[in-house]
Amino acid sequence: MNPKRGKTASTEERVIEKTVFTEATLETEYSNCLFSNCDFSDIHLGEVLFDNCRFVACNFSLVKMEKTSWSHVRFEECKMTGIDFTDCNRFTFSACFIGCNLNYAVFTANNLQDTRFEDCTLEEATFSQSNLKGASFANCNLRRAIFSSSNLEKADFSTALHFEIDPNSNKLTNATFSRFGLSGLVASFGIKLVD
Numbered sequence: 778m779n780p781k782r783g784k785t786a787s788t789e790e791r792v793i794e795k796t797v798f799t800e801a802t803l804e805t806e807y808s809n810c811l812f813s814n815c816d817f818s819d820i821h822l823g824e825v826l827f828d829n830c831r832f833v834a835c836n837f838s839l840v841k842m843e844k845t846s847w848s849h850v851r852f853e854e855c856k857m858t859g860i861d862f863t864d865c866n867r868f869t870f871s872a873c874f875i876g877c878n879l880n881y882a883v884f885t886a887n888n889l890q891d892t893r894f895e896d897c898t899l900e901e902a903t904f905s906q907s908n909l910k911g912a913s914f915a916n917c918n919l920r921r922a923i924f925s926s927s928n929l930e931k932a933d934f935s936t937a938l939h940f941e942i943d944p945n946s947n948k949l950t951n952a953t954f955s956r957f958g959l960s961g962l963v964a965s966f967g968i969k970l971v972d
Contacts, residue, residue: 826869847872862887914940 787806796802797816806826811833818838826846837857846866854876861883862870873893880900884907891911898918905925913933919940924947933953934940942949 846870851875852877857882 787808788804788810789808790810792811792813793815794813795815796812798820800820800823803820803822803825805824806828807830808826808828810827810830812830812835813833815832815835817840818836819840821841821843822845823842824844824846826848827850828846828848829850831851832853832855834854835852835856837855837860839859840857841864842860842862843864844866846869848869848871850872852872852874855874855878857874857877857879859881860879863883863885865887867886867888870888871892874895874897875893876896877894878898879894879902880898882899882902884902884904886906888908889904889912890908892909893913893915894917895913895915896917897914899914899922900918900920902919902922904927905923907927909932910928911931912929914937915933916936916938918938920938922940924940924942926946928948929942929952930948930950931952934942935953935955
């Protein structure tokens with residue numbers, strides 16, 4: 778057991794509500810847990826494993842997650858401003874995001890294949906060198922989000938808003954866009970579309 782963590786090494790099948798977490802109160806593993814209105818902001822999660830967990834209306838702002846494992850997790854209505862997923866455990870990463878604030882989030886070189894983003898705000902988020910094959914951005918605000926050297930094959934941007942994606946620096950084969958989103962694909966060429 779990690780001496781920096783709480784008394785037990787793992788927590789399973791619990792509902793955890795309105796808890797303010799500190800590094801001292803974190804367990805090393807959570808499985809099949811529901812976290813509701815919890816505050817994880819500004820802490821270092823470290824090597825904690827979250828497996829098949831659901832997070833509802835939780836605050837993760839500025840969390841540090843070096844080697845944190847997120848396996849089959851669901852985030853709903855969570856505040857995740859400035860969160861950096863670059864250093865989390867990439868081998869176990871599997872998540873979906875519903876109605877989350879992910880402004881300034883960093884997903885550099887992450888495997889986000891088939892990841893679902895729905896009704897999220899992703900302003901100035903970074904997706905450089907990421908695998909987003911088959912990802913979905915349903916009704917997401919992608920204003921000033923960065924897509925660079927990323928695999929966007931089969932990704933769905935058909936209802937995404939305010940994105941600008943350079944087709945020359947990203948793989949776009951079979952990606953889906955609405956005709957109203959075409960301006961986000963041609964902006965890098967200096968082309969303006971009008972109705």
